[in-house]
Amino acid sequence: MKNVLLILYLFLNAVLGAQVRQTPDSRHLQAVPAGKILFLPSFKNLKDLKENDFISRYVFTNTSDLSFVAFFDRPLTKYMAQLDPEAEKDSLFKTGNYQFTVWIDHREIYRSNLLPGAPQRKVQDTAIILNRPLINNINGQGSWSESFWNRLMSNGGENILTDGPHYLYMEIRPYVKLKNQVKTGPLMARGGLALQVSRNPVIDPGKITLNTPGPYDGFPVSSEPFDSIKIKRLKGLIREGIFKRINSIIVINKGKLQVEEYFNGEDRNTLHDPRW
Incomplete structure (x- = not known):
């Protein structure tokens, strides 16, 4: 009887052991x-x-x-x-x-x-x-x-x-x-x-705020008018993942910085890998 139990134990251990x-x-x-x-x-x-x-x-x-x-x-x-x-x-x-x-x-x-x-x-x-x-x-x-x-x-x-x-x-x-x-x-x-x-979010530009860019040394900020609604909509689409792997939006108008937005934890001092 002991031999039978031992064989049964070894058999179950082999079978169940494969599941573990x-x-x-x-x-x-x-x-x-x-x-x-x-x-x-x-x-x-x-x-x-x-x-x-x-x-x-x-x-x-x-x-x-x-x-x-x-x-x-x-x-x-x-x-x-x-x-x-x-x-x-x-x-x-x-x-x-x-x-x-x-x-x-x-x-x-x-x-x-x-x-x-x-x-x-x-x-x-x-x-x-x-x-x-x-x-x-x-x-x-x-x-x-x-x-x-x-x-x-x-x-x-x-x-x-x-x-x-x-x-x-x-x-x-x-x-x-x-x-x-x-x-x-x-x-x-x-x-x-x-x-x-839920992959089609509603983008409300009225609830999105654009950053106010600061000047670089020798690189002033533009005061030219621009379509802020389009930029807000683009910012919303990036945040919602419609556009992926975008880390920044930079707009330069007549040699001056007009729009400066960053995503995914980056900022103007972050080194960006252009291979993506």
Whole structure:
């Protein structure tokens, strides 16, 4: 009887152990079962994540960030090895990747077989948690996951996510490309998020105040008249995230400073990276 109990214990431990995250940064999330995709209002490192950080509904605006964490029972490479058992492990990284599929309001909007190469091979070989940003308005680096979201929005998401309630649902599967044919594997993780979309704000120029620019040394301020309503409307659109990655509005009229507005915590002494 003891031997039976021992075998049963070892069996359950092997099965359930695959469901538990045992990396140093993620042991505090071990209660989350494999196969889940959970969403966050902003990106956090695994070691800083708490289970109450995850959200089931979200007010989605033009300035919203969005992130996800996917929990797998085994790394991507092991899934791909099942799809192509004869392949050498080194070649799997070159022939497949994750497949992401997104539905909005129960309608498939976008499916993407990520090109081989990103995420890195080490991630594909070892990761049982995928913690990635989809939108990062301030510190976004254009990573593969942010690029995926941008493609989603360009391929139907922008038109469907109108103001009002919506439901976003995402699945992750493995895929490999065999003889120019894509072979897709079983579901790795899935999850959904209820969205209340508010992306068309009303801009009231009467409630927006323009800064009064101060002179630079040898660079006076202009007293010429200008259309302040247009500048106020532009300022409002930038603040509401309609126009992104704009850090300043500077208008020089006849060699004199007329408008000087800054955003995202910058000011006239901030060094600006023109590569964006």
